[in-house]
Amino acid sequence: MQAILQLLVSGVLLGGVYALGALGLNLIFGVAKVVNFAHGEFLMLGMFAAYWLMTLTGINPYLGAPIIGAAFFLVGLAFYAGLMRFTIYKPELTQVFATLGLSILLQNAALVAWSADYRTIQIMPAGWESIQVLGAYVPTNRLVAFLYAVAILLAVLVFLRSTFIGRAIEAVSQDLVAARLMGIDPDRVFLMTFGLGIAITGVAGGVLMPSFYAFPSVGSFFVLVAFVVVVLGGLGSIAGTILGGLLLGLVETGIGYVAPDLKEATHFVLLILLLAVRPHGLLGVKGAEKETLK
C-alpha cells in the first residue's frame, strides 16, 4: 500500500518534469506548426542559465526564473527573427533542417564554451531533499518543478484567453486565413509565440536544473520524451501537455517498479496505442496533426 502511494507521488512528479519539458515545444507547434528540433538545446541553455545565475550571482533558479524567462523571451524573438522567419511558410523539411542544424550548432557552441563536464547545483539544505506526507517521500525539488508546470499552464491559459495578443495567437493557431482577414498580422503573432515558447522552455530548463545536471547534450535526454508528451496530450493543446506528461509519468513509474528495463519502452508503446485509437491526442483538436500553414 505504502509502495503504491509512493509510486503515485513519484509518477505525478515525474509527469510534472515531462510536462515542463514539453510545454514550450507544444506552444510553438500549436501556433506556428513548426516542429522545433532544437527544443532540447533551448532546454539545455535554460539549465546552463540557471547554473551560471546560481554560481555567479547566488540567485537560485526558483527565484530567478523570471530573469531567465525574460532573457529567453529575447532569445526566442531572435530565434524567430533571425532564422525561423525565413522558413515559416516553407515546406516542413526546410524547418526540420533549419532547427536540426541549429540544434547541432548550439550543442557544439555549448561544448566549446562550457566543456563537456556535468554541472550540478544544490538548493535544498541538507535534510530537506524530501518531505514526508502520509508516509510517502515527496522530493522537494521536483515538487517545486511541478508547481512551476502548473503555474506556467495557468499563466499561459489566462494570457491566451484574456489579452489581445493572446487571442490573436489563438486565432492564428485555429485559422490563419480567417485571422488574416480579421486584420491580425501573423508574423507578429509568430514572433510573440516563439518568444513565449522559448521563454517557457528556458524557465523549464532552469527549474529542472536542481533535479538534474547541465551538459551540452543533456537536451537529448528530454527531447524525445517531449515529443511523445506533445503527441499524447494533443498537438497544440497546452492542458493536454500536462495531462500527457502525467499519464506518461504514472505509467513509466509503475512499469519501472515491476520491470526497470522496460521503462523507456513504455513511452513508445503508449504512443503507438494512442496513435491507433486517438491520433489527435488526449485533448487535441481533430485534424490538428495534419495541419500546416499552407
Added chain:
Amino acid sequence: MTLSRRRFTTLAGAAGLSVASPFVRRAEAQDLAKIGVLLPLSGPLASLGNEVLRGFQFARSLVNAGGGVFGRPVEFAQVDVPGSTEATSQAQRLITSDRVKVIVGSYASAISFAASQVAERNRVVYFEQGAVADDITSRGFKYLFRFIYNSTELGRKCAEYATDRIIPGVGLDRKTAKVAILNENSNNGTAVGAGAKAWLDEKGVQVVDHTSYDFKTNDLSSVVQRYKSLNPDILIVEQYTPDAILFWRQAREAGLKLKAMIGNGGGHNVNEFAEALGDDVNGIFNTGTSVYINPKALQPETAALFKTFHEEYPKMFDGRKPSAHAGMGFNAMYTLLTDILPAAGGMDTEKIRQAALALDKPVGSSIVGWGLKFDPKTQNNTRAFPTYDQWQGRQIRSIGPDPFGIAEKITMPLPDWGQRAGVGQ
C-alpha cells in the same frame, strides 16, 4: 579548369603514390612519431572522452619536454568520434589521410569495437587504453592491444570484494546477505552485471534482484522504490555519470537504506559525482582504476612519475585534478611513447607489434598500479587489475588490493544519509 598533360601526370603520379603508400617505405614516416588519437570529444560521452584526451596530452608534453621520440616532438592526429556510427569513417580518415601507423583510443567500447576493425584491416596498430567490453579482444585481431582488464573481470572482482570483505565487514554471512545488481544496459554494463552475478552464484550468495535500465533515463525513483520493497543489504551498480547522480539523489530523496553500495568505474569515480551529492557520496565503494593509489607500492621510478603526474597535471589544465580516466589515458600514451616506440625503433607496424608483445613490466610499474605483459593470444594486458576505493571526505581513496590501498580506515556499514561526513576517520 583544364589540366595540362604534365599536371595530369603529376597528379596521377601523386594519387598512385598515395594509394601505394602503405606498401612503400617512406623515409619521413620512419622518424616522426605521429599518433592517431580517436576519442569521443563531443556528444554524450564527451566528458570522459576529453578527460582521456587530457591524459594523452599530458603524456605528450612530458615526452616532448624530454626530447620527444626518435629525436623529434610527438605529434597527434586527432579525430572526434561522438558515437560508434562515426568510428569507422574517422578511423579510416586517420589511416588514409593522416597516414598514421598507430591509433590510440577510445574510452567507449562500442567505438573501440568499430574503429579497431578498420585498423586491423589496414594493418595499423590500435592501442585501446580504457574500453572494457569483453568482445573487443575476442576477435583474434593481430594489431589490437588492450591495456585494461575486461568488463566481466571488473564485475567479478567487484563481487569478490563484496563476498570477501563487505559481507563479513558489515556483520553478515554469505547465507543471509542479500545482494542486488543494477546496471545500465550498454554492452559494458551488461557484462559487468553478468560477471558479478556469476561470481555471486558460484559463492552461493543470494541475488535478490538483477536488473538494467537505459542510461538516458530521467527518473530512477521507481527503481529506488523497488529496492525499498526488496530490501537488499548490498547493491552492486554500474552506471554512467548522469544516471549515477540521478540514482543516488533519488535514493536520498526516498531515504533508501543500504549496508553498502559498490560502483564499477563509470560515474562512481569522477569528481562530478561528489559535487552533485556532497557528503552523501562518502562511504560508497568503487571498483575500477584509480590514480589515488599508494605510491609506496609502485616501482621507484614509477613513484617519481606518479609524483610528477599529480604535481604537473593540474598546472597544465587550470587546476583540474586528474581522474582515473586521465590516468589510464596517460598510462597508455606514456607507455607507447617511452617503451614501445623506442623499442620498435621506427613507425613500422610489424616492429611496433613485436615491441609491444616483447614488453614485460612488473606490477607497480604504471601510475595506476598495473604492470604490462600482453597475452600473445588475446593481446590483452595480463597484468591489469581493478583496484578498490571508498569515497571519504568527498575524495576517492584507494583501499585495496594490498599494497595499493592508502586509506587508514574503511567505514562500513554505510552510515545513514546526512551522517557521512566522518567516513574513513
